[in-house]
Amino acid sequence: MITRREFLAASSASLFTPGALDPRTPFAGAPSPRSGPAAVVTKDVTLAAAEQPWYATMRRCGQLNLNERDPQTLDVSSWIDYWASLKLDALLLNGGGIVAFYPTQVPYHHRSEFLGSRDLFGELAAATKARGMRLVARMDCNYAYEDAVKAHPEWFERNRDGSPRPHGESPWLFKTCMFSPYFTDQMPAIYREIGERYPVDGFFTNGWPSTGDLTVCHCENCQRVFREKVGATPPDRVDATNGYYRKYYDVYMDRVLEVWRRWQAVVTEKRPDSVYVGNLGGGIRTVKNVKRLGEVARWFNADHQGRGGDTVIWDCAQQGRVAQAVMDGRTVTNVTGAYSNSRPTWRHVSKAPAETIMWMAQTAASGMVPWFHWLGGAPEDMRWKAVGRDFFTWLAANEPHFRNRRSIADVAVLYPQRTIAFYRSGTQPRDWRGAERAQTADYLQGLYYALLEGRVFFDFVHEDNLRPETLGRYRALLIPNAAYLSDNHCQRIREYVAGGGSLLATFETSRYDEWGGDRFDLELGDVFDATAGDVASPAGNSYMRIESRHPTLTGFEETALLPGPEQRVAVRARGVAPAASAPLTPLTVVPYYPAFPPEMVFPRTPRTDQPAALFRENGRSRVAYFPGDIDRTFWRSGNPDLGLLLQNTVRWLRGTDRPPVSLDGDGIVETFAWETEPGYALHILNYTNPNMTRGFVRKFYAIGPQKAEFRVAAGRRIKEVRALRAARAVPFTQDGDIVRFEVPGVTDYEVVALT
Ligand SMILES: [Zn+2]
The missing domain is CATH 3.20.20.80 (Glycosidases)
Structure with a gap:
């Protein structure tokens, strides 16, 4: 966890010695051991607030x-x-x-x-x-007038035919080129x-x-960039299957950072505390x-x-x-x-x-x-x-309570940026996995919704920020189908699990390298204890059969079948981890059979030995791998069984460890917990609303009492618990490091401050 002192040191380093920070790190796949200003640690220097x-x-x-x-x-x-x-x-x-x-x-x-x-x-x-x-x-910086086009034709983006690019609604303005002077x-x-x-x-x-998306311009500057740095003109649209796109992506990011740094230097020439x-x-x-x-x-x-x-x-x-x-x-x-x-x-x-x-x-x-x-x-x-x-x-x-020092969440969700940006199921431009580009975020969205319903306190970690200092803050890492991961990303995840961290992963996680090159197996297969075959064609009306009882299946006592994911990787257990317990497969695959007409609706293969989930335990570390896209299928179908399965699994990943904060009550809420300058703050956003998934929210529907348990630092005595939006004190008890209180209700948003 970054301390306040480190934060101050990092901030002031950014301020006073811009040259000392090289914000460039090797690109995805090889995160630098010292990635970014936050890693600048000055142990013996305490800086005054005035120096921030x-x-x-x-x-x-x-x-x-x-x-x-x-x-x-x-x-x-x-x-x-x-x-x-x-x-x-x-x-x-x-x-x-x-x-x-x-x-x-x-x-x-x-x-x-x-x-x-x-x-x-x-x-x-x-x-x-x-x-x-x-x-x-x-x-x-994006547009200028026609007189500038005439005087400085080199400043402007060009179409393939050399024409400048007018603004869609205000065509007297022309788009400037980022690669130009x-x-x-x-x-x-x-x-x-x-x-x-x-x-x-x-x-x-x-x-x-x-x-x-990147823009592709055909001005003379850009043509030179294509010739000298890319090798050819890159495709106009996102296409990581194309080698020229991959090169252009890096060249483009380099230029963005070069311009950004140059502008930061310009604006601080006269005022060192200025900022771009x-x-x-x-x-x-x-x-x-x-x-x-x-x-x-x-x-x-x-x-x-x-x-x-x-x-x-x-x-x-x-x-x-x-x-x-x-x-x-x-x-x-x-x-x-x-x-x-x-x-x-x-x-x-x-x-x-x-x-x-x-x-x-x-x-x-x-x-x-x-x-x-x-x-x-x-x-x-x-x-x-x-x-x-x-x-x-x-x-x-209430400003002091919004001065945060750190998030208190102990669960991390991997933000799979490259999968969201680039994920394909084939080499054709329209082959986005799940048929349309927008669906690449559905895996994350499904997990996210399950975590909201399960009231889990969590943070995102970026896939290029899997340093031990980052992952070490968390008891469990949840990976919603990060299909595109580099060898280095995978090694960081492997080390996290070997160090006792727990892991949930779904579907094609680690199946491809960072640009989508097929590995033909899961790079993290040793961690999941799984070997992957092909992806079964998208199909409804498949199932997961409950073969044995397991803590992740709590609440499913009255059924032998659960809804199956729409897409899944055919896997078999490796069973090659002598140090670990044998993999458990309490859920097996029941393959697709016709859903219509009703006369034809019966399973042709009612039972298989193909795992629909693999669970492993090794010391403190627990690993759950779902070869199906249960996260995305949950999001698209709304079937609550899949959400409950995800929530149960997150609970199981913790083992006997208690979450640092819990909140029980009715309603769909999103929660954040922060250590603040004066103490702690629990934020509750009430999404319980018919306009939760379609705007706009017109009015709020208040939810009732919410029971909270909040773990504070050992030895810290809490003197007051206060609901800042309701503007009133909240009765509480403290038992060791656990503070218990009941939030009386939430209309739109509540912040409970513990001081
Ligand atoms: Zn250009």
Whole structure:
């Protein structure tokens, strides 16, 4: 666990000696033994709070996103009054990039047509600083006007036919190329101009680099990159089966980090405590390597503003878990759109207030800093204002309890980024496993939902962060079909299990190397005690037969059959681990038989000796391997047997160890437990809602009392337990290091502080 002192040391190292930190590590598959700033440990140096970068202690952020016309009418003082009423630490306001909101002298930096004689950014900067808020200049590096295309054709992305790429909705703007001097000359010139004229504390770029797909541009710079570094033009879409894509992926990530580091250096030329903030996010659906991004980012901003369609409500908490997995306690913010960023999007009306509250609550619960965002300086809809102010003033009133030192979870879920980004079942472009690309996250989603229902306290660990210092914090590691793992990833997992850690893994975990090269067996087969054959074709109406009783089968006493996973790897037990107990196969496969018509619905092979699960025990370590995709099948079918099987298995993995925190009661909740500066905090998010899996949440449905057991440090006497949202003391008892209390009920969100 990273200590506060290490955190301070790491933060200040980032601040004062940027050159001392080499954020580059060998790419996935060979994580560096010293991967990232969090590993910088200074044992004998205690740094004062004043020496931390200012953004390390920031707890509330806001943003007014100006449009080109705003300089005509913007009322600076009333806006600054509003943002100050939210007790913000930092405010983001538009500096420039696409549009300059000040009288810039940088050529081809387009001044707002409506700027007139005003220096709007200057007025805003002075007013922001006068109210004691930090100011971050919001920039956009992604588009510029046609006059720049004519003067600097080399700055812009090109199609195969050489034409520049206009913006889809605003076609007078053209997309700039990340490999061009626009990023290395023009943007730094703008940063320097703003930094010299105005008291800014940092710079944020909208839209770049993002965590999504790579772009493929055909400008002259990019063609040279393809020739010299890639070997050929890479495919336009994600395709890790293609060798040129693989090379381009690394070259692309290298360029992102190079630009990021260069901009960080530029913005700190005059102000050593300034910071460059890129635009990340993507929730659990990322393509770019977030671990590498986390190594260069001093501040991880997730531009993950809301959800649309059938996206689940916990999408924001998942964003927090991904970001925490790569930032190790360093600053993470998450933007909440106050406007209706659904599909379709309405920029100028408010989102449903309950949805906005739940998004901000997830941000805070998962240890991120809320960043409240409105577009346009002349709103006609004011409903969003009170929603943000009420939540932020409550946060401010309880601020010490949101200063987290560490997560208390003792279960880790491996975040299988490369599987989510690249997973294929064949070599054809459309061969995503499960038929569509979106399904690559369903394995994780199914496990996640089972953990919510089972009320397990857990963290994500990124597959490139499986260092012993990281995994050693956890009693069990859960792997939702990490099909694509490098030899090195597998070796780290093997060592974790050999050291007494428990493991759950599903389906094709470790079947392929980090780029999807088929190993034709499971690299972790020695750990699972399994040898893999082919993947059985996706099929419903297959079963798992209960052959013998086992703790993972508690609750299934009245049935001999459980629903079978839709996809499974045919496996046989190796039985080659003399040091361990023989593998147990209490569940066997009953293969598919017709589901229609009813006359034909009977098992042709009612019993096999093929394992549907393999359980091993070796000292403290317990290993459960499910050759089927029970996680994904649970998510897609909703059959609760599969969720219960996963929950029972997590319980069994612990052996006799008790979880550090438990919470019993009705309702679907997501929980986080943190050690905080003043003590401890238990966060409970109430998702019990008809709009849990389809937005927006319109109102809350309160849940009743929740019984909690919370283990505190040995010798720590708890003096008060307080429900911060209900604003009242909670009766409690303490028995040794176990504190017991009952949370009286939760409407939207509750934070119980133990001090
Ligand atoms: Zn280009």
